[in-house]
Amino acid sequence: MALIPCPHCGKEISSYAKRCPGCGKDLTQTCEKVNKGNVRSASTPEIRDAKPDYNKIFYITEDEFEGKKTVGMRFSLDGNPEMDSQSERLHAKKPSIAIIYISSASGNYFAFAYYETDLVNKIKKLNVTDYDSRIGAPSRGMIINIDGSGNIKLDAEGNNPFFLINQAINQDQFLQCCRAHHLEFKVFKQEGAPIVINGTKEDQEILIDHLRALYNYTIDSSMFPDAGFIAQKWVNEHRDELEIDEDDNGSQFNTNNHTGTANPSNPADRPVSKQIDGTQLVAEYGSLLEVYADEFEDRVEIVCKNDMTGNPELDAVCKRYDVEGPNINFHYNSTVGTSFSVKYSDVLMRTVIEKDQLEDLADRVSSPCKGMIINVDDGEKIKLMVTGKSGNDSDDEMLVFFELTQEQFLKCCKAHHLEFKIFKEDAPEPIIIRGNAEDEELLITSIRAIYNVTVQEIFPNARLKLQSLIEKKEAKKAQIEKAKKGEEDKVTQSFDNKKTVGVVLAIVGGFFFILSLCLMEDLTTCLILMAIGIIMAAVGGALFIYGKLRKAGASSSEAWNGIAEVFNNIKS
Numbered sequence: 001m002a003l004i005p006c007p008h009c010g011k012e013i014s015s016y017a018k019r020c021p022g023c024g025k026d027l028t029q030t031c032e033k034v035n036k037g038n039v040r041s042a043s044t045p046e047i048r049d050a051k052p053d054y055n056k057i058f059y060i061t062e063d064e065f066e067g068k069k070t071v072g073m074r075f076s077l078d079g080n081p082e083m084d085s086q087s088e089r090l091h092a093k094k095p096s097i098a099i100i101y102i103s104s105a106s107g108n109y110f111a112f113a114y115y116e117t118d119l120v121n122k123i124k125k126l127n128v129t130d131y132d133s134r135i136g137a138p139s140r141g142m143i144i145n146i147d148g149s150g151n152i153k154l155d156a157e158g159n160n161p162f163f164l165i166n167q168a169i170n171q172d173q174f175l176q177c178c179r180a181h182h183l184e185f186k187v188f189k190q191e192g193a194p195i196v197i198n199g200t201k202e203d204q205e206i207l208i209d210h211l212r213a214l215y216n217y218t219i220d221s222s223m224f225p226d227a228g229f230i231a232q233k234w235v236n237e238h239r240d241e242l243e244i245d246e247d248d249n250g251s252q253f254n255t256n257n258h259t260g261t262a263n264p265s266n267p268a269d270r271p272v273s274k275q276i277d278g279t280q281l282v283a284e285y286g287s288l289l290e291v292y293a294d295e296f297e298d299r300v301e302i303v304c305k306n307d308m309t310g311n312p313e314l315d316a317v318c319k320r321y322d323v324e325g326p327n328i329n330f331h332y333n334s335t336v337g338t339s340f341s342v343k344y345s346d347v348l349m350r351t352v353i354e355k356d357q358l359e360d361l362a363d364r365v366s367s368p369c370k371g372m373i374i375n376v377d378d379g380e381k382i383k384l385m386v387t388g389k390s391g392n393d394s395d396d397e398m399l400v401f402f403e404l405t406q407e408q409f410l411k412c413c414k415a416h417h418l419e420f421k422i423f424k425e426d427a428p429e430p431i432i433i434r435g436n437a438e439d440e441e442l443l444i445t446s447i448r449a450i451y452n453v454t455v456q457e458i459f460p461n462a463r464l465k466l467q468s469l470i471e472k473k474e475a476k477k478a479q480i481e482k483a484k485k486g487e488e489d490k491v492t493q494s495f496d497n498k499k500t501v502g503v504v505l506a507i508v509g510g511f512f513f514i515l516s517l518c519l520m521e522d523l524t525t526c527l528i529l530m531a532i533g534i535i536m537a538a539v540g541g542a543l544f545i546y547g548k549l550r551k552a553g554a555s556s557s558e559a560w561n562g563i564a565e566v567f568n569n570i571k572s
Contacts, residue, residue, distance in 0.1 A: 023179070052228030054217045057210070057235055065371050065383065065423040065430065071101040071218060073210045074235055074242055076115070077185070079199035086119065086131060093118035095135075097185050097197050099211060101218045107166060108218075110174045112142060112154065114161035114187045114195075137189040145184040146176055161187060171219070178211045178224065206234055276300050276334065281453060288466050289449060302332040302454070303343070304446040305470065310435035314349060317361070323348040326365070328420050328433050330412075330447045331401065332454055339454070340409040342372065342384065342402045344422055346431070367426035369400045374412065375419035382408050406455065413448045413459065442469045498547030505540025509533045541566075 006020040019026055054060070054071075061070045078084065078094040087094045095116040102109045120136040122128075138159035144152040152173050154163035165173050177183060182204050186194040199207065212227030235242070278293025278300050285291055290303040307327035309315055315325035326346035332339055349365050374382040384402035404412070412418060417440060421430040435443065445466045448459035513533030516526045542563050549559040 052213065052232045054213075054228065057213055057228065057231045058217065061428070063423075065373055065421070066104065068102065068104040070103075071214065073099050073214060075206055075210050075231075077183075077197060077199045077203055077207050079203065080195055080197050082132065083116070083119070083135070083195060086135070090119065090122040090126060090128065092122040095119060095195065095197070099214065101214060103218075107168060109167060110165040110214075112144070112163045112165070112185070114139065114142070114163075114185075114197075116161070134189045134192045134195060137191065140188040140190055142188065143186040143194070144177065145186065146180045147182055148184075150176065152176065159190075167219070174211075174215065175223075178208065178215050180208060183207065209234070276454065285449065285453065285463075288463070288470060289446065297335075300332075300334040302450050304329050304443060304450070306439070306442055306446070306473065307345075308433065308435040308439050308443045310433045310439065311431060314346075314361070314365070314431070318349055321351075323351065325349055326422070326431055326433060328443075330409075330443070330450065332450050334454075336388075340404040340406065341387070342374070342404065342420070344369065344372070344400045344402070344420075364424060364427045364429070364431060367424035369422060370425050371423045372402045373421040373423070373430075374408075375421065376411055376415045377417050378419070380411065382411065384408075409447070410451065410455075413444065413451050415444060418444065438469075438473070442466075442473065445469055492551055495547040495551040498543045499551075502540040502542070502544030502547060505536045505543065507540070509536030509538070509540055512536065538567075 006022060006025070057074070059072045059074060062068070063070075076096040076098040078096040080095060083095045086092075093115075095114065098113045098115055100111040100113060102111055116135060123131050123135065139156040139161040140159075141156050142154045142163040144154070146152065152165075154165065156163060165171075167174075185197040187197070188194045198204075209227050209230045212224035213231040216222075216224055216228055278291075281300065281302075282291050282293055285302075288305065290305055292301040292303075293299075307324065307329045309325045309327045311326055318325040326344070326349055329343045329345075331341045331343045333341070346365050349361075369386050371386065372384045374384065376382060382404070384404065386400055387403040388401035390399040390401070417434075419432065419434040421432050423430045434440070445462055448462040449466050452459055452462055510533065512529050516529035516533060519526045519529065545563050545566055546559045549562045550556070554562065
């Protein structure tokens with residue numbers, strides 16, 4: 001006896017059962033085929049021991065910052081004669097139904113989405129006027145007809161063609177779809193008759209196989225044991241022709257739905273701060289921290305003296321242009337919010353992108369920030385929302401601020417390692433900044449010093465250690481600058497040498513030229529000396545001009561162009 005899935009409801013049953021105990025449907029023909037060896041059982045060793053590769057069946061995206069996971073089917077169902085004919089006429093993708101599973105902090109949902117975006121865009125682009133008025137119109141809801149009898153009614157999400165089934169409340173509704181043999185989707189717009197999506201018999205079978213595989217992956221892996229393998233086989237067979245949309249269709253950030261962000265209006269979030277004497281603070285820490293004190297406004301700002309970079313890919317691009325890459329710093333302001341914040345900037349990187357037209361980096365860098373996660377010691381995560389900006393997104397002085405509570409700031413102070421993940425609105429992956437050991441130690445020691453002077457002195461060695469680290473860094477910087485200047489001096493000297501050689505050659509060449517004029521009676525000697533003199537003078541002049549232009553900062557090609565221009569003028 002083998003266990004097989006019921007073809008009607010998916011429940012595992014005996015291969016000798018005449019009727020399914022779950023749905024009550026007749027199974028006489030199905031069981032006869034199995035027992036005769038015409039159908040492979042889900043309990044045979046090759047299937048029982050294997051698992052489908054769901055990463056191939058679905059596109060799966062996870063947003064660490066949002067705490068959201070999206071699982072989308074690679075198959076979508078089209079099949080409306082009216083809409084399909086308009087799509088074919090405009091060479092647009094046919095309107096279709098796609099099914100997505102969304103897991104987030106607010107709940108888990110199965111989403112039925114109606115897509116007609118490509119058709120709408122083609123209508124706008126081509127300025128078409130004779131199109132169905134329902135295309136692009138707001139949606140009211142959807143009715144899913146199951147096997148021509150039962151209906152599932154779903155409301156649209158904010159007039160958008162997006163219809164949700166809440167897993168916690170209506171899981172059975174999605175299971176009904178999985179158990180169906182035929183599904184019909186009616187999309188209701190604000191006006192007019194519903195848009196009915198049916199699909200062919202073959203498409204219906206593919207859709208239901210994928211629905212069952214999605215149920216297995218997200219809810220119960222034992223419900224439809226063969227579905228994952230069937231769906232995977234279809235994906236493998238159609239991989240070359242599949243057009244996979246990897247866009248995140250999740251909701252935008254809502255600061256009210258997330259924890260970890262300080263609320264400036266909540267007194268509990270404000271630190272118990274010391275009375276800070278700005279003048280004294282400048283005197284004591286002016287060389288260790290960036291301190292700004294305004295006695296009239298009774299305001300004190302403190303910033304770590306050194307920004308921390310640490311993204312190998314982006315830093316390497318910036319190095320070519322001698323600019324600082326995306327960077328992190330901590331900020332204290334005695335008059336704003338919780339007083340503590342993390343400051344992020346990538347404006348110099350943006351200038352590099354514009355200069356070198358690095359379009360592949362534009363979304364990752366130039367897109368507005370939506371949030372940050374601070375990874376403390378590769379364990380605890382502090383999630384922060386954008387709480388302030390300095391300048392506009394296009395501004396050369398654009399800074400983004402993420403406020404921290406006193407408790408969150410203290411956790412950073414006590415850390416040994418800090419990693420910063422900056423999430424952008426239009427980028428699927430965050431920008432990760434993690435400095436080297438030296439820069440990380442300097443940053444953590446700096447914020448400990450800030451905590452000492454603003455809240456409570458609980459890091460007694462912070463000041464002396466910070467002074468030592470800064471002196472070490474400045475000494476290293478001075479050494480690098482010295483070496484750089486030495487190299488520059490060598491280059492400058494080489495250009496001066498070229499100028500000197502050029503002058504000498506020009507003088508000697510001039511001497512030979514004058515000498516040739518004195519030997520006119522010996523024509524052969526005269527011509528030889530004259531040729532030597534002209535060549536030496538020309539070479540000497542070229543060397544002089546090249547050395548002079550290169551010393552002035554011109555590139556090699558620019559210097560040669562300058563030489564050519566001078567000789568052309570002489571020729572003219």
